[in-house]
Amino acid sequence: MSVYSELAVMEGVIAAGEYAYRGDRYNFKGQLSEEMARMASIMCRATTMSTHMQADILCANSDNCPFESAHGWIVMGPQFTVCVMANVFCFVQNEPGVLNRIFERMRDKLMDADEMV
Amino acid sequence: MSSLDTLKSLEGVSAAFEFSDTGELTNHWVAPDSNLTPETLDLLAHVFVANIAIATLQARGWETTTGQGGFYPIQGFTLVGFEWSTVGNGRQGVVLRNDVADFEAAYAALDGPG
């Protein structure tokens, strides 16, 4: 079972998917239309690109940098949060315990994912 | 706004800091066993400002295009590293150890009264 399929059935998850680092392929499961999933993939890819660049710049001139490479990012709105690790995204409801549980699962499954190619 | 004292009590915290609207570091605390420098925290503050601006663009576009609300206004951004994450909103940030990080508590503390 793919990681995004596992995430999609977890409590509080609206939808989860994966996107290609290059090109525009994506897969998803959950309460998004096909067009919304395509847009979500484009947005998540763009933010992942910039966080990688930012982590590189952060660590370019310092030893012991805690963000040697960016593994993911989270952005929170009033009702929903987007959590991304490697090339997997997850839209979650802002309900107690949900974000921490999702992050933990994504960290376990994806923290060792290969560097972005 | 919560004070740095509140942020310092978060589990696994190694730094808490405040910054201006444009990302310049204005106040910070670093745990005794951490080697984070003010220069690094200043860069992280700029990371928050940059990403919250981009996320705001995305939230505005998403809500206009799909009609689905719930993302705007952006309330915070987290950069996840291998061992550490940094969580911030418009004016404050913390650096947390991933294995014990409580992101919900961090966002709540960043949002809280100062």
Added chain:
Amino acid sequence: MIRQLLALDGVLVICHFRDDGALVEGYGMLGEDMMERLAKFAHDYKRMVQGNTDQFSMFTGLPGWAPPRGWNVRGAQCTVCSVGNLVCFIDNAEASLNEVMRELTCASQY
């Protein structure tokens, strides 16, 4: 070929980078190490601008923006300009940004 751009007023450095961010060639007043960094930065920045332009096009439906041709970032004394896989570093007081962008556009099509 790109070395000729150094002849323009205020152009301090010109680099050509590969699609993976590696430096192909670079000329001007920076060492090899710094040119490699500039190439990597320009490559990353290009991809970031591509991502943001894609989103702008997606949300507005406006034609004519994507794919982006280039970008420039203006600082107090210097500006970094890039078109295609070329990036250059110019002195604001000496250079004409319009001329540099025009010449970069030509050179990027060699």
